[in-house]
Each structure stands twice: as C-alpha cells, then as structure tokens.
Amino acid sequence: xxxxxxxxxxxxxxxxxxxxxxxxxxVAYPNTPIFNxxxxxxxxxxxxxxxxIHSYGAEAPFFExxxxxxxxxxxxxxxxxxxxxxxxxxxxxxxxxxxxxxxxVDLTAAAKKTAFIYTYMVCxxxxxxxxxxKPIKFINVKIEGTSTILMSYLHLGEPSIGMRVVPxxxxxxxxxxxxxxxxVPQGTPKSKLPKGFSF
Amino acid sequence: MIKFSKxxxxxxxxxxxxYLVTGxxxxxxxxxxxxxxxxxxxxxxxxAAEMINMSPAELKSYIHTCxxxxxxxxxxxQLLGESVIHDRLGLDPLxxxxxxxxxxxxxxxxxxxxxxxxxxxxxxxxxxxxERMDEVPTDEGNHLISCxxxxxxxxxxxxxxxxxxAVMAQKxxxxxxxxxxxxxxxxxxxxVKNRGYxxxxxxxQGGMKITVEDVLKSPxxxxxxxxxDACLMSVGSACCIVADEKTAFKMCxxxxxxxxxxxxxxxxxxxxxxxxxxxxxxxxxxxxxxxDKRFPGGELYPGFTGFLAARMACYYAYxxxxxxxxxxxxxxxxxxxxxTISDIQSYEDVGIRPYGEGRTYVESGDCxxxxxxxxxxxxxxxxxxxxLIGCMHxxxxxxxxxxxELMLQIWGRHAEVHGDAKRWKSFGKTKPKDWKDLQxxxxxxxxxxxxxxxxxxxxxxxxxxxxHQLKGGKA
Numbered sequence: 001x002x003x004x005x006x007x008x009x010x011x012x013x014x015x016x017x018x019x020x021x022x023x024x025x026x027v028a029y030p031n032t033p034i035f036n037x038x039x040x041x042x043x044x045x046x047x048x049x050x051x052x053i054h055s056y057g058a059e060a061p062f063f064e065x066x067x068x069x070x071x072x073x074x075x076x077x078x079x080x081x082x083x084x085x086x087x088x089x090x091x092x093x094x095x096x097x098x099x100x101x102x103x104x105v106d107l108t109a110a111a112k113k114t115a116f117i118y119t120y121m122v123c124x125x126x127x128x129x130x131x132x133x134k135p136i137k138f139i140n141v142k143i144e145g146t147s148t149i150l151m152s153y154l155h156l157g158e159p160s161i162g163m164r165v166v167p168x169x170x171x172x173x174x175x176x177x178x179x180x181x182x183x184v185p186q187g188t189p190k191s192k193l194p195k196g197f198s199f
Numbered sequence: 200m201i202k203f204s205k206x207x208x209x210x211x212x213x214x215x216x217x218y219l220v221t222g223x224x225x226x227x228x229x230x231x232x233x234x235x236x237x238x239x240x241x242x243x244x245x246x247a248a249e250m251i252n253m254s255p256a257e258l259k260s261y262i263h264t265c266x267x268x269x270x271x272x273x274x275x276x277q278l279l280g281e282s283v284i285h286d287r288l289g290l291d292p293l294x295x296x297x298x299x300x301x302x303x304x305x306x307x308x309x310x311x312x313x314x315x316x317x318x319x320x321x322x323x324x325x326x327x328x329x330e331r332m333d334e335v336p337t338d339e340g341n342h343l344i345s346c347x348x349x350x351x352x353x354x355x356x357x358x359x360x361x362x363x364x365a366v367m368a369q370k371x372x373x374x375x376x377x378x379x380x381x382x383x384x385x386x387x388x389x390x391v392k393n394r395g396y397x398x399x400x401x402x403x404q405g406g407m408k409i410t411v412e413d414v415l416k417s418p419x420x421x422x423x424x425x426x427x428d429a430c431l432m433s434v435g436s437a438c439c440i441v442a443d444e445k446t447a448f449k450m451c452x453x454x455x456x457x458x459x460x461x462x463x464x465x466x467x468x469x470x471x472x473x474x475x476x477x478x479x480x481x482x483x484x485x486x487x488x489x490x491d492k493r494f495p496g497g498e499l500y501p502g503f504t505g506f507l508a509a510r511m512a513c514y515y516a517y518x519x520x521x522x523x524x525x526x527x528x529x530x531x532x533x534x535x536x537x538x539t540i541s542d543i544q545s546y547e548d549v550g551i552r553p554y555g556e557g558r559t560y561v562e563s564g565d566c567x568x569x570x571x572x573x574x575x576x577x578x579x580x581x582x583x584x585x586x587l588i589g590c591m592h593x594x595x596x597x598x599x600x601x602x603x604e605l606m607l608q609i610w611g612r613h614a615e616v617h618g619d620a621k622r623w624k625s626f627g628k629t630k631p632k633d634w635k636d637l638q639x640x641x642x643x644x645x646x647x648x649x650x651x652x653x654x655x656x657x658x659x660x661x662x663x664x665x666x667h668q669l670k671g672g673k674a
Binding site: 034036040048056059063088092118119122125128130131133138149150151152153161165177178 | 232233276339340341349351354361362365367370376419422468472473503
C-alpha cells in the first residue's frame with residue numbers, strides 16, 4: 001500500500017444523522033492471471049482493498065466507556081420481566097427475555113473485586129488483520145452478579161481456571177474496539193501494564 | 200436460568216412422511232484450482248441420478264423446489280451464488296432459496312427441503328450444498344471464518360475462530376477430561392480412527408494411516424488441541440433429493456424415511472445462561488443429580504462444555520423418529536467432528552453417553568466399525584466416512600455428505616461406491632491395495648449431526664429403512 005494512500009485512508013464522521021466521508025475507502029489494484037505449470041490459464045486474482053463504515057448504535061457507550069477506563073454492562077429493570085435484575089456483559093441493548101431496553105450499569109468496581117477466569121485458551125495462530133500479540137491468551141471472565149461470561153484476552157501472565165484477574169483499559173490512543181479491554185492477574189503493579197493501558 | 204414453554208417443546212409434526220430418494224457427492228479437496236464450483240455441483244447431482252439409474256435430466260424432471268446450502272459468500276466474492284448454481288444446473292425457473300447456518304448449513308438445507316415436502320408444497324425437493332474455501336489464502340480464510348463470530352465482541356480478538364471455540368474445549372478438557380493423559384490419548388484415537396476410515400473413502404481429502412503418537416506429536420494449535428485433532432478445510436459439493444411417499448417409490452425401489460430437527464444457541468458463548476438439562480427420552484433428572492459432584496467445575500449447564508443446540512435438535516428428532524436410546528435404536532452415526540474433543544462433547548449432547556461420560560464411547564470400542572477390543576462389530580460405529588477430520592469440511596456440503604454416507608450404508612451399497620476402482624481413478628487416485636469395506640452390516644437406521652461453530656446451529660437428521668421403522672416414529 002502506498003504511503004500516500006495510507007495518509008489519505010478513508011475516514012467517516014456523522015453530521016445531522018448522515019455519514020460524511022473523507023479520503024479513499026478503496027484502492028483498485030489490477031488483477032493478475034493464474035497459470036498452471038504447463039502454461040494453461042486457470043483463473044485470475046481479484047484484489048480487494050475496502051474500508052467498511054460500521055455503526056455501534058446503542059452499544060457505543062460500552063466502547064466509549066473502555067477508552068475512559070469504565071466497564072459497562074446492562075441490567076433489566078422491567079418489573080414485569082421474569083428475569084428482572086439480570087445483568088449482562090457482553091452489554092446487550094434489550095433484555096433477551098422481555099425485549100425492554102435495559103439500564104446501563106457500571107461494572108468496573110465489581111470486575112476489579114470479583115472477576116475470575118472461567119475458561120481460557122492460549123492460541124498460537126491468528127487470522128489476517130489481527131492486531132494482538134501472539135500467542136493470544138483468550139480468557140472468559142466471570143464477574144460476580146452477572147448472568148454471562150465475557151470473552152476477552154489476558155495481557156500478562158499465564159491463564160488458569162479460577163485465576164483472579166482485573167481489567168485494564170487502553171485509555172491512551174484507544175481503538176474504540178473490544179481490544180481496548182484486557183486483563184492482568186490480580187496484584188499486577190501499574191508499572192508492568194502494557195503501553196497505553198491503565199487500570 | 201432459562202426455561203422453555205410447552206409450546207416451544209412441542210415435538211415437530213410433518214403433515215406426511217418424507218423420504219430420501221437419493222444423494223450424491225463430488226470429490227473433496229483443499230483446493231480445485233482447475234474447477235469451477237458448478238462443475239463440483241454437477242458432479243454431485245449426476246452421482247445422485249446414477250445411484251437410482253436415472254439420467255440427470257430425468258431426475259431433474261421430478262424436482263419442484265430447490266434449497267442451496269452455501270455458507271461463506273465472502274470466500275467466493277459472489278453474492279447470490281445460489282442463483283449461479285441454480286442456473287448452471289438448468290433448474291430455472293423453479294423456486295430456489297439459499298440457506299446459511301455456518302457449519303450446520305448442509306443439515307439446515309436438508310431441514311428446509313424436508314419441510315417443503317412434508318407440508319405438501321412440493322412432492323420432490325433438492326437440497327444441494329457446496330463451499331469454496333480455496334479462493335483466499337489461509338490467513339484471510341481464518342479472518343473470513345472469524346466473521347461468523349460477533350464482529351464487535353469477538354472477531355477483533357485475533358480474527359481466529361479457533362480461539363473462540365477452543366475456550367470451550369479447555370473447560371471440557373479440565374472439568375470432564377480432568378486434564379488426564381488417558382483422556383488426551385482418547386482424543387487422539389478419534390483422529391486416528393477418522394483419518395484411517397477416510398483412507399478407504401475415494402471422496403475423502405484427508406485419509407491417512409497415523410498413530411496416536413503422530414497426533415500427540417503434531418504441532419499445538421491451542422493446547423491441548425493439536426493440528427491432527429482438527430477437521431479439514433475443504434472444497435466440494437453434496438446433495439440429497441427428498442420426496443413424498445408416492446413420488447419416492449416411483450423414483451426408486453428403496454427410499455429411506457427422513458426426519459430432521461434443528462436447535463440453536465447463542466452465537467457468542469459469552470451469552471450462555473445457566474439452565475436445567477433438557478432430557479432425552481432415556482434420561483431422567485436422576486441421571487444428572489450428582490454431575491457437579493462427580494465433575495467439580497461442571498455446575499453450569501450448558502456452561503462452556505455442552506452444546507445445547509445439539510441437545511435440542513435430538514430432543515425433537517428422537518421423539519419424531521421414535522428413538523428411545525440411540526445406542527440401541529441406531530446402527531451408525533455421522534457426527535460433526537470439528538475437533539476430537541468436540542466430538543466427545545457431542546456424544547453427550549446427542550445421548551450416546553450421558554453428560555460427563557463421552558470418552559467411554561471411544562474407550563469401549565463402541566464407536567468403531569470393528570471394535571478393536573473384541574474384534575466384533577462396534578455397537579454404534581461413528582463416522583465410517585472419515586468425518587470432518589478425515590473426509591472433508593466443505594461447510595455447505597458437510598451435513599449433506601453425512602446423509603449421503605448414511606444412505607449408502609443403509610442401502611448396503613457402501614462397498615459398491617467406495618470400493619469402485621474406476622471412481623478412485625476418476626478422482627486421480629489409486630484404490631489402496633489394502634482397501635477395506637467399512638459397510639456396517641445390517642444398518643437400518645442412522646443419525647447425522649450437522650453443527651455450526653461454537654454450537655450456534657445444529658440439525659439432527661435420522662434416516663430409517665421404512666421396513667424397520669421404530670415404534671413411535673411419526674409422519
């Protein structure tokens with residue numbers, strides 16, 4: 001990819017409920033032929049370089065919260081719901097039972113005090129576009145008082161089932177994606193946190 | 200805790216019996232650089248016609264509606280690929296529709312075709328599936344597969360589906376496998392069996408004679424899973440043709456009764472909530488009263504260790520077909536062995552063994568065509584095709600390949616198709632000198648499980664020789 005294209009990479013903003021686009025959202029590369037060893041034409045390559053424009057909708061507060069060091073979940077407060085009081089992380093906009101819009105709740109303190117690894121996996125491989133260091137230590141974190149078990153990744157140490165962990169947040173240069181949330185073993189000093197992350 | 204209403208637990212009812220008339224497959228490979236997808240689909244449909252001594256044109260003349268299973272449009276950079284194939288099969292202007300349920304796409308496609316016939320809308324329907332996974336390099340392929348996870352909450356975490364899946368394997372490994380070397384060896388035995396069975400299957404991509412040691416020495420993908428524990432990534436096509444009773448017996452001598460049911464569960468394992476275990480016909484609450492004491496850490500159901508969608512698919516399908524105990528009432532199974540460990544998990548979801556005891560299905564020798572411990576026929580052979588680990592995982596075709604294999608077994612035509620030297624040659628292969636007939640003697644009833652990723656969608660298909668219908672099997 002050319003430097004010029006990198007600088008002019010497509011960006012989007014919203015004004016009056018409409019997307020305003022700036023820069024290049026795709027780059028056209030010429031296709032190339034594919035031959036077999038005998039020189040027979042088998043096909044062609046079709047290069048694609050595109051940038052998608054994606055709305056977080058009412059989940060945006062969660063991703064914005066990470067950039068400010070806050071872990072948000074949602075809670076059903078519908079008095080008529082059989083499962084009133086259930087707390088969800090991953091953050092859900094609507095209660096999966098009564099479909100009423102849920103209340104946003106701050107789970108940061110509960111996560112710091114009670115989170116533990118329910119299960120984990122150390123993965124040696126990744127797919128294209130991965131931005132995390134390998135091996136990736138996938139962890140599923142249970143926070144007391146919630147109905148679900150959040151997927152995330154451990155930044156330091158070796159994971160084990162039952163291990164107490166605390167959340168860390170990419171508050172410097174956030175990406176506004178789920179990778180802005182990570183975890184470290186309980187008791188990790190601030191000085192050991194990865195660049196850009198804070199408690 | 201989640202519960203189901205009485206209405207939701209209603210056993211599905213078909214308005215009339217549905218029969219599998221025939222089926223066919225292409226060869227399966229990692230890549231077909233010199234074949235278009237339509238060539239593979241035509242091969243599958245042509246084989247289906249040949250199986251019942253019809254020309255493709257004659258077979259097509261019966262088809263009224265078409266269901267196409269093709270999961271990953273973005274792999275082929277072609278939307279409405281179903282319409283391309285429909286046209287190339289010369290089936291316009293019949294109605295057609297695409298079906299996409301991840302790894303369960305093949306089974307779901309058949310589910311739709313069966314319902315079209317059961318309802319009376321069509322007398323004969325086609326379910327045809329394929330996948331084209333060779334049009335991008337493996338890295339990009341891993342990214343594209345990871346798009347089947349939640350794009351905001353999971354995909355950015357490594358763009359690798361294995362990671363989202365393998366956390367479940369880790370939990371099962373520690374809670375139910377107790378991280379024992381003996382359990383790890385049992386996992387490896389599944390890979391040895393399925394690759395070994397695929398060695399005798401001309402359609403298969405990954406037939407190999409390997410040992411437990413080979414599996415245990417293969418590279419770690421995500422501990423305890425190693426490269427030889429994993430299924431294949433494949434290209435190919437498979438199809439099934441279903442019809443009502445009158446049409447089915449007109450088309451062939453021995454059509455097979457077919458029942459399909461489906462279940463689903465959260466796309467993100469993170470969203471799973473605790474619930475009671477839905478019981479299969481041969482289970483009671485007592486079956487699981489001390490499960491968490493026997494397996495500390497297994498307090499939650501399904502937690503990250505059970506596939507609720509598979510349990511629900513069987514909950515419905517067993518009662519539709521009259522299956523009480525799968526080990527007694529079925530003669531063979533084709534399971535979705537995406538990984539060796541998930542194969543063990545599935546044994547429990549589908550009731551071959553109670554939860555917590557899946558490993559004993561392998562360790563007893565029951566899952567083999569010939570039980571290695573006794574030298575006698577296995578009680579309920581699993582995946583004589585080689586399954587996903589040995590034969591193929593061309594996503595949209597996988598569930599249909601499984602049903603074709605069951606069909607050949609129940610028809611007693613396994614050797615005729617798999618042992619045909621001409622077929623091996625037509626695929627550019629040589630029939631092995633030590634080729635073995637894996638026909639399950641006297642097979643009358645079989646089960647195929649088609650399963651998506653972390654268990655988001657699962658179908659259970661039961662094929663029954665109508666002369667051996669189970670008491671309680673309904674139309």
